Every structure is written in C-alpha cells, then in structure tokens.
Amino acid sequence: MRKLPIDVTLPELKAVLVSQVNAVLVAPPGSGKTTQVPLALMDEPWLKGQRILMLEPRRMAARAAARYMARLLSEQAGETVGYRVRLDSCVGPRTRIEVITEGVLTRMLQNDQGMAGVGLIIFDEFHERSLQADLGLALALESQAVLREDMRLLVMSATLEAEPVAKILGNAPVIHGTGQIFPVETHYLERRITTRAETAVTQAIFTALSANTGDILAFLPGAGEIRQVQAELATGGIERFARVAPLYGSLPPAGQDAAILPGAPGERKVVLATSIAETSLTVEGVRTVIDSGLMRVPCYSPGTGLTRLETIRVSREAADQRRGRAGRLGPGVCYRLWTKQDDLYLEAKARPEILSADLASLVLELAAWGVTDPQALAWLDIPPAAAFIQSRELLCMLGAITENGSITGHGRRMAAAGLEPRLAHMILTAEELGIGGLACELAAILSERDFFQGENGIRDVDLRLRVEALRNPNYSAQQGAAIRRIKEYSKRLAQIFGLDDKQTAIDDCGLLLAFAYPDRIGQLRSDGRFLLANGRGAKISGTQPLGRSSYVVAADLDGEGTDSKVFLAAPLMLAQIERYFGPQIIEENSVVWDTAAQAVRSRRYRRLGALILNESPIANPEPAAAQAALLHGIALAGLSILPWSKQACQLRQRLLFIRQYESNWPDLSDESLLATLEHWLGPYIQGITSRGQLEQLSLAAILTNMLTWQQRQELDEYAPTHIVVPSGQRIMIDYSTTDNPILAVKLQEMFGLNDTPRIACGKVAVTLHLLSPAQRPVQVTRDLASFWRTTYFEVKKDLMGRYPKHYWPDDPWTAIPTNRVRPRSS
Template sequence: MKSLPVTDVLPQIIAGLREDKAIVLKAPPGAGKTTAVPPAIIDAGVAGQGKVLLIQPRRLAARAAASRLATMMSTSLGDRVGYQVRFDNCLSPTTQLIAMTTGILLRRLQSDPLLEDVSCVLLDEFHERSVELDLALGMLHRIRTTFRPELKLVVMSATLDPQPIVNFLGDAVAIESLGRSFPVEVSYDDAASSERIETRVATTVVKLLGQTDGDVLVFLPGVGEIRRCASALESLHDLGPCRVHQLYGDLSAKDQDAVLGPSEFRKIILSTNVAETSVTIDGVTGVIDSGQARVMNFDSRLGLPKLQLEPISQASAEQRAGRAGRTAPGNAIRLWPRATHRSRRELDKPEVLRCDFSASLLLLANWGERDLEAFPWLTPPEASAVDLAHEYLTRCGAIDETGHITPLGISMAKLPLPPRLSRFMVASAENGCIRSASILAALLSERDPFRGSNLSLLDRVEQIETLPNNRSSTGNIAGMKNVLRVAKQIERATELSASSIDADSDAIARSLLAAYPDRVARRRENDAGRAVMVGGRGLKLSHQVVPSDAELLIAIDVDSGSTEAIVRLGIAIAESWLDSDLITNVREHQYDRSLQAVIARQRRYFLDLLLAESPVKCEPCEEVAEILMTVASEDFLSVMPNGSKPLASFIERVNFIGRVWPDSDLPPIDDHALAEVARDLCRTRTKLSQLQSAPWLDHLHGRYSYEQLSMIEKQAPTRITVPSGNSVLVDYSSGKPAMAVRIQELFGWKSTPRIAGGRVPIQLQLLGPNYRPQQITEDLENFWAATYEQVRKELRRRYPKHHWPDDPFNAKATHNGLKPR
C-alpha cells in the first residue's frame, strides 16, 4: 500500500474525519483511493465499531473491490470485508467493511433512514454522476446536517472538480492526491477510416501487442461490438499465446473472476465502460479506446427512453487511458484523430439531467421527503422530468396528488425493481400470476437472451419457464439461466403470496396494463405495422410484436426514434380491461375546409388515446363559435355578405366621420369591431355560408345609440337631393364623399354641398347626357363661372335637344336633361 500515491494524503483524510468534516478526495486513476482509503479509516479507529460502506456504481466493481480489499486486509471475503449487490451478497456478522452498489445503499436508506449502524460512507467514482450517486449524496448530506453530524462522509473522484462538491456540503475539506503510478503514452488514430469497428480493433490489437508486454484492454460501446470484435480476433493466427476475454456488467461472478484473476496467457479483454473505473485488472499495460459509449437518455417530452451511441468525454477518455498505467508503464491508443479530441465535452453530463425520474421520486417519497424542491441536489433535475415522473406515479397509484406515498407505493418501493416493474409485480400478485410475472420482470430488467428473435413476449416467458427441459430454445441458454435465476430472486423479494396457480396469459397482460398505462397504443386503421401511443407518439411495430388482429397493445420495450418509436416487445390487450376512470367520452368539433363548416364527432379516449369515433350533428355552442370565429378572423371581408352595398356604405360612412371629425366620439368600425360582431353571429351558426348571409348591418347598427345613428345619417348621408328633385347616392368608398350627377340636374346650385358639419365638400363628378364624366370638382361655383361655358359649347353641339342655359346659377334644373317646356 505504501507504493500507492494516495497514501501520502491519508493523514489529511483521517484528520478531517476526526473533526467530523466531509472529505472530497480527487485522486486520478492508479492513485489507489478505492483500496487504500477504506482500510486506513478502519485502522485509524475513525469508524469505531460501526460499518464502513464503500459505494460503487456497478455490481462488478463492488465485487472486485471487496475481493481486492479482503486480500489486502488479510481476511476472507465475507469475514471483515464483504460485498452486497442486487440479489447477491457475501456478508457475515463480523463484516465491517462492505462494498455495495449505490442502489443497495439507497434501499438500505429506506429501511434504515439514518444508517444507525454505519459510521462512514465512501462514495467512490463520483465523477460518473449517476442519478443514484446524486441521490445518495443529497440524502447523506440531509442526514449529516439534521440528525447525524458525526456520520463520516468521503466523496472520491478521479476527474471531477472538487470545489462544487465542497461548496455543496459546506463543511467539507478538498484533498488532492498525485496521479497514476506509471506513465502512459497516449497516441491517436489520425487516419480517417470507414472500416468496421471490429476490423480496426483487430488491427490495433496486433499493433499494441508488439508495443507492450502486458495485457490489452479494449473499450467498446456494447456487448454487440464486443462479440463481433471477439470473433474477428479469434479468427487471427498471429496473436501468439493470448486469450480473448469479454467483460460486461451482466457476466456471472465466475466469468468476471476469470477475467480479473491471474492467467498463464496474455489477455485481450474486450470490455464496456464497466472497466473504466474501480476495477483493477493486474497486468494491463495497453488500452485501445473506441471513444464511444451507449448512453440511455430519457426524452421527457415523449416519456420514452432512447439508447444512443455517443462520443465519450475527455474525462472518460482520461480514465480509460489510466487503466494502462496502474501496475506498469503503458500505452493507450485512441481510435479517433487528435484534432477532434478537444471538441469532445470535458465531463459527462450528470444522469439526473437525462433520466426517467420516477424511481428517484418514489424513493424520496418513501424516505419521507415532503418537499422535493427543498431536497439538496448537487444538480437539480429538469422540471419537465419531475412533472412526468409525478404524473406517472400518481396515475399508477404510487403517490397521491400531494406527492405523499400511498400503501401501494410502499409495496412498490420494497421491491428491487424500477417503478414500472414493481407496479407490475404488485398487480401480478392480485391477478395470480407471480411466477410468470417474475420471469417477465427479470427478462425486462436483465439482458434479453432472445434479442433479435421474433418470439412474442409470452413465448419468451414460456421458453424460460421450461428450462432445463427445453432443448429447442431459440435464445441464449446462459442468458436464459441468468434470467431464471434473477426471476427466482424477484419472486422471493415480493414477499407476496406466490402459492396461487398461474392464471392464463390475460393475467400477465392485465398486470402489465397496470404498470404501463401510458404505453397503451392503438394500431392505425390503414397500416397494421404502425400504431399511435398515449401521448400521440407514432410507433413502428417490429415483426410479430403482437398478433396482427390486435387493435390495442402495450408497447413494452420501446426505442425512441427521430420520427417514430420502434416497438421491440409488446402485448395485446382488450379495451374492456382499460381503467374506466381513465376513459372519457367527449364531443369534439373541427373545421372542415372542404365543407366550409364546423363538423362534430363523438369520441372515446383512454387518457389522450383515441379509441373510437363517430360523426354526430353539429349544434351551435361556444366551442363551435370559437372555431368558426378563428376561420372568420383570417379575412372578415370574405365572410361578410357578398355585394351588400348598404353594409359597405355604413362602414365607410362611420369611418369617414371618425377620420374627419375626431371630436365626434364615434367608435370606428375596425377589425376589432368586426371581430365582436362576428363573434356574436358565430354563436348561433355552424357554417361559413350561414355567416355570410347573417344580418351584419343590423348587428353593426346595434353598436350605436339612436343619437349616434341620427348623426351618421345627417353628417354622412347616403343620398343627397339635388335641384332636379332626384336623390343621388353619395359614394364613400374612396375615402372622400363623391356624387356622380348630370350637369342639368345641378342648375340653380350656386356652391358645392358640404357634409360632416360643413367640414368636407362633396366631390362632384359632373356627367354629360351620355353619363360620362366631363369634369370633377369640389368647387361648383368656380366651375359655373370659369369652366361651364367651354363645356356648354362642346356639349350643346353634340346634344342640341338638351338644356344648356346661359346662366347656370339661376336656371331651372331638369331631371331628364331636356329643355323645359
């Protein structure tokens, strides 16, 4: 232990803990924080007789750390040092140091909210920032600041800036250790390559085996890439005395031990990011980094998970490279160009910002947290994710509207499963199908041994149920055995009656419906391969997800795509099974542009999923009026009566008075006024044609008092009687009042008539006998005196029978233009 860099700061750590200070330790890969700090705390007596919990983010890391610590502390695994992970533990009454996953710590906090028998908690690999780690930090901080200030807390990270954590904890001390024990030479693959990953890895492995004498660790995004690379490597003949190993979270403990233990052959270890932290594989001096990881993101807008292939962060790349320098000088090759390295994000995005928050919300509710906003978060979750989680847990009955946990929620929280699967298991107890449900819950929570198969959900359950007698299984036998093992542990953990005889397959579907109400989908009428889900999300059904004649289904395993989500596993359900409290029957209206009318349909919904609809007669109502009004507001003139001159004239006259006589206090007829009239008219109509034939003028008149209407008629008359006795229309359409009248009808008028209280002269369009304009004037007196004579000469020659007096001022007007008899 003396050779480990972290030993130099152990006195500082112990001193801080003696003062009940929280410790934030930054120690790069290879510093020895996982194996040196916990024993030092115990040996210094800081923990007294209490338990020391070493928290690891993964099961593999927890088991490996416990095994290594037991060796270093010269004790048997399960004696002074043990481990506890989901469905597996190695403990005894004498165990003081326990390596456990974060999930186990959170479950322990449910049964022992103050960790009464625990003296110290170490949160290792905190830079991973899983939501469980953030939860644990917040809960431990709450315990220390309210009930147990003596509880020791150590937060350990390889790459995270310690200062934000120190500021968050308040009473913490930041301590930094030296880096890795041995140098690592990092190189990049600067040659852009379109080759498949397995080809690039195989080539690089051969290259690295020649550069280093130790084992080679290859980081890959997932199990699929691991298996393809293993196949490519095993086909090579120039690997020498090497063995290819696979390492990922779902491996059995035996297989993991084979990877981590000593070997007479050089090892080529193909691993997911489980080997990025905590796990020390002695002998690794070469690392090949694909630079990618599969990350589960949660789309809170759609309520769907999305597994995405993403570039790893610079911090993660540093962690991976450090694996090559733990026990000797090493080499690391990054399969991306050096020039693009800086464009990678510096740190991983905290999971709390990209996860389904329902498990965290249920856990906090069960812990007794009453005010989620007051809970101490290092990074607060997104409000939309919290709202979605609250909606789901309320809908499935786990919490009430105020956020308090219900008896059903307490039963769910007891199970070591995500909320959906725990709700499923509680429902399966009610429906008498616990045994099959346990297999299905295990199948959905573990790696699917039938991945890529067209087997239905129930067929997969049946194949696992018939092990080991099933000799014709299409699944991975080892994976199926693992699912069966986990299923038995789930069944035991339910603490519910498992003695009931399994019901038919409907019981499973009914139980799933209780857990997945927001995943109910209805197959599209014209496309059996597609469906629409609660929330409106479009779905594409993979082959044989559910029988083709099933109209309703539950989308169980969904991969959110860019346009449509892909359903990989589903199950058919009957409409009669749906919760009647979540079904609504409503009459809905919409505008049909082809009919130019509002139409009505009677619709039945489950939540917001349309189940059935039928046309019904549309009756006038507020909703119909609002729809019709929206269409009318696009262009009021188009929905007013066509060719209605009185209506147009009234609008023009009112607006004319308001424009030339501001003091008249006459409200104008603008778009707002037309909108009010249209809204009144829409209340008793359903069609655009009815609106177009409506009494708009009467409604506009109704906006004005009797006195105002009288003033409009007087100051902006529609007609004026001229000297001939005829009543001539006044046209306001151009914005100015105008009259078109024959010259002979105006004899005797000495000046132009004026309106609007004498403010505006009427524009006179003086017509000849042929009704064609001869002159336009607003000054009749000047026309008679200056222009009439010239016009008279011209027109008298063309129309000799018409009246052309010498003195228009005093001549008698004629209504027909002819000479008076």
C-alpha cells in the first residue's frame, strides 16, 4: 500500500478521538483522507466493533470510495467495506465501514435515533454544505447529546472554514493534515470567449493534447454539454489521440469506472466531467485540467415555489479544487477558460444549499424528528424563515403536518419513503385509488432528467408521452441507459411503498400530478396561457394540443416572467378537481363594483386557490355587502359620480366657506367626504346598486342633515345665499372660491351704498364684481368706499362713452340705485 500524506496525520487524529467525541479534520485534496481515515479508525478500541458511517455528497463518490477501500483490503465491496446509495446497496453481515449518501443517513437516524451499532459518523467533503449534510449533522448532534454520548462525529474537508464547524461540535479540536500538491501552471484567456462554452472546451482539449502529456480532465456544467463536446471531439478525430470518457452522476457504474480508473498502457484519456469530479473522486492519470468555469446548481425561488437548475460561474474555492486535480501525480497544467480580469470577481465560495434550497424535505424531516422550530437544533446556518414558512404551508396543503408543524400519520409515511415530499404524497394518494404503479412511473420520470425527444426533435410538454415511451420497447431500446434507470427507480419505489407495479391507463396522469402539485393546477385563459392556482401565470409554447386543454397541471416550469414556460404537464378534468379537491374548493360570494357597468355586480364563485371553477349570479345580495360595494365604487370614481344639483353645490360651497372660520362645522372637503362616505351617505343608499339609481338622491337634503339644529339656524347668518343690494334686487353670492365669496352685481345697483356687504357675521367682506350694462366686470374690489372715492370717476368716463343712455351720476354716494337704464325719477 503506497504512502499518502494523510498517513502523517493519522496518529494525531487517533489520539484526539480517544479522548474527544468530536473532531474536525482539514486536509488538502489528494491527501487520502477519504479512503485512509475510515480504515485507520476501524479497529480503534473505543469503536468496540461498531460500524463507521461515512457520508459522501454524491452516489458516484460513495461507490468509488467503497470499492477503492475494499481493493486496499483485497476484498470486494460488501464485505468489510460496503456502500448504501439510492437504488443501490452493497453491504453484508461483516460490513464495518458503510459509505453512504447523505439522504441515507437521515433515514437511518429517523429509523433509530440512538443509532445502535454505529460508533462513528464521518461527514466527508463537508465544505460542499449540501442541505442533507447540514440536516444530517444537526440530527446527529441531537442524537449524540440526548442518547449517544459515546458516538463520535468527525467532519472532514479540504477547504472547510474549520472554526464555525468546531464551535457547533462543542469546540471540537481541529486537526490540520498535510498534502502533496504539485505545482500547476495556470493559463488564462487573453479575451473572453465569444463561442459556445462547449466549442471553447473542445478547442482547449485539442490544444492541451498537443502541448502536454498525460490524461485530461475537462469540467463542464452538465451532461448535455458533455454530450455536445463528445460530438465535437468525434468530429475533430479525437480517436486518433485519446479515448473520451464522460463522467456524470447518472452514468452507469461501468461508465463511471471507465472514466475513473487508469487507461490501458500507452492510452491517453480525456475525461469530460461535471463538478462531481471536483472532490472525493480521484481520476487516475490526470495531468491537465480544462475548466469551463461553469457549474449547474439548483436554485429555489420562494416567490414562485420552484426550483430550477441554473448554470452559474464557479466559486474561487471550486476553481481551485478543479485546478488541484492536475497536481495530484506531479506538476500539471490548468487551462481556465476565462480572463485574469474575470478571475478577480469570482465569489469566494459557493452559497450553502440550505440558504437557497426548497426546504420542504427538511421541514418534513424535522417534523418527523419532533422539531417544529429549527432553532432548537445546532446549525451552521439557520434555515431562512421565508422559505421555511412556505415549505410548512405546502406540507400542510399536502396533509403531511398540522398547522402547528406537528407531523401527521400521512406525513410519517411520506418521510419514511425518503422521497421528495410532493412525489411521496402523490404515490401514497395514488395507492388508495389503485393507481400506485402509474404514480411510481411518474415519480421516477420526474426524478430524472427529461429523456424524451419527440418527433422531429420537438419536445412536447405532455408528460403522458413520457409514460408511453417508457412502456414502448422500441423507444426504450433507443434511449438505453436513461430508460433503464427510470424503470429501475420506478420498481424500487413500488417496493418502498409496498405496491405492485402494474401498468394502468395514462388518463390519470394529470390527476396524480395534481396531488403532487395542487398549487400548479392551471386554468386556460387563452390559447396556451394558463392561470395557476397559486396566482401565477404559465404558458405552453407553440401549438401543442395540451395548450388548448381547459385544465392542466404543470409539474415543471421555469418560474420566470409573467407567464412561466411549462416544460412538463398533463391535462386535468374539472370533474376530477371537483371530486378529489372538494375540501380545498372554497365557495364565496362576491359583491363588487363593476366599473365598466357602473353598477354593483353580485356573483357566487367556487374557487380553488386563484382559479374560479364556476360562477353564478346572486339575485338578492346581502344589503350590507351591496352597500359596501357601492360605496367602494363611489370612492373609486370620486364625488363627481353623485348627482350634484345647483342647490347642493352651493350648499356645499357655503359650508366649506363657514368651515374656514368655524372649525366645529362639518368638513365637506373631497378628502373628508370620501373618507366618511359610510357615515354621511350610507344611510341614504340602501337598495341602490347602480349609478343611475343614485340620481334619485337629494344631496342638498343629505348635506343639510349633517348640520345640527343650531347650525341650520345660523347657516343663513354665516353664509347667506343672497344679498339684497340697494336697487332692491336679491343677488346670489358665488361661493365657488370658498375663501373669497363673490357678489357679481351691476355697478348702478350699488349707488348709495358706502360700505362693502359683509358675511360670516360681519367677519368677511364679499368680493364685488361690479358689472357694466353688458354684464362684464369693470372693477373687482372688497373696498366699495375706496372705489367710489378713487376709481369710479375713471370708470364712469370710460363707460359713458360706450353706454351714453345709462345713468352715470357724479355723486355715487347719493345717487339713486337702479337695475334699469335710468332711475324712474330721472
């Protein structure tokens, strides 16, 4: 067995774990911690023959690590060292070391909180901070504190910030290991790539093959990009130089081994990998790394409740991990397909998944553990409150937990399945209807990447087509590994839930999806556009038949824009909604103001979330509701919607005038009247439901009723409607400018009056608009005496020339007032 750098650190680690129950080990990539630490600790006395569980973030890494350790012991996996991952278990009665994925640990903890027979849990590559790793550590710490004080916890990583982890482990010791990383020559681009990333990677591979020796490891964001680069390399004649080996999570074990294990003597290998090859896995023979600088991560939006895979820039930490792969065996080379300038702006590290993931699974697991408040456990990062609350609401909708967060019997069955909660609920509900086999097929399809191509490369969104393809032997033969994987997972799900996997008609696909995604039941608005039960919009692109269905369920959509693009859906019938979602259907009466009709409209609706399933008119709405709707309509339209007669307008203006001087009088400003509609107008509109019927109101009488008896007596004294002028005529006062009432009167009618008429109990002089015989203002004044004294003679001179027949005396103080051309006596 060859010596590895971690060997130097093992004695210190062993010594620490003799006296401490928790520890943190930080050692560089390639130091051998993943495979050497479990083997070195397996026979420690404190283990007392108990098992070691080691968590790996990915299934491929778990299988590879177990097989490698088994080979070191000259055994097969499943003997001393085994593994447990989804859909694949290889352990035996003599197994002492189990390499497991993080979800498996959660199930083991839930099944036995005391973890009987387990002496050590190792959290490997913890720097990746997956949601399940954070949850597993929180539950393991709780188990240790309450039930298993003797159980050891060891957190290992190459790039971990050790202090925060050590703190939640009870200030555990931190052991720093050494590594042997050879220098790696790093190349950057002179300018940003203008081609597709796949083309840039292909070009870099051919450059590296001619410039360097050894195998090449190229990092790409996903399997689709890997297949594209494979095709471009084949077109370029790569087979003359090297063997191409893809490496991604859903690849069969044989394909993974072909990428990981050393090639034949003299053979060069080009491994095209996702970020799965950053850590844990050692790809033998690599001397050159080509980094696209991209990675694909799930991103959850609390606003939409959707998780989408997004392609993003790698972090500084991830980029350095990738580069380090070229320096495992000797000096290496790394080609980074970005510029030095762009390198300065890389994020330091990836964001922990718990801060940006769908927390439904976590909330369900905590409820199953007996925790309703996440702060009761130890976390490096507390789950975000908004996402936590939204996940609780979803689980309540699915019947998995109660409103206070306690788990239900149905929820326990969901959690025990170890499946995404929506899909677990779908299968359990389908079981009761005798269509569990179809539900398992759907869950398997939705858990994997979409394999369906359709005719002429057009990808129809109808999920039923995937089920038909899954059952079609000819189609299955074409798709190979993807179909086999889905079929195996479907059968495994049937076993987990104790179902037979008989195939039933695909007509119920939409119903089953509705059980999983009740918030994404969509109602047709227009061709291809739907309103979802959660209130968001969705669209089915093109002229697909499903885009004309009255109801659909969207299982997969992008959550972007006003109308999210639908990727997978199935049709649903209204009768199915009525039958199976009755408890969620709310019947409500709606009495609202219809702006277009200018009337109150009363309807009875049956609603599922934001969807109106049907409606009917209400002949006799409740009076209070009708009145509230009418008042709302008046508030929207403004006071102009009311029948303001000349009398009502003047009365309101008079009262507004008085209000300036007497604060105890009613406030009839627009703002006040609109704000108090219910109080002053409400009693008079009973039975009125339209603008036309409002015309019967007498606003003058309504406004008068707002006054006290005393105010009604004083109204004419404060704000008279008319003033009797010297000519004997009653002239109406214009209160339209409430701070400056106007008396418009012919000049000759005011002869003999020395002072300006006053109102408001003598407090305010009216503004006189003195008119010519043609009723045009010749003078505006609030000081009549001054006008007679200084200005009248100029006005007289001007008007006598234009109106010679009219009366223009020299002495306005003693002249006879008249509303005629001349006084009768003259």
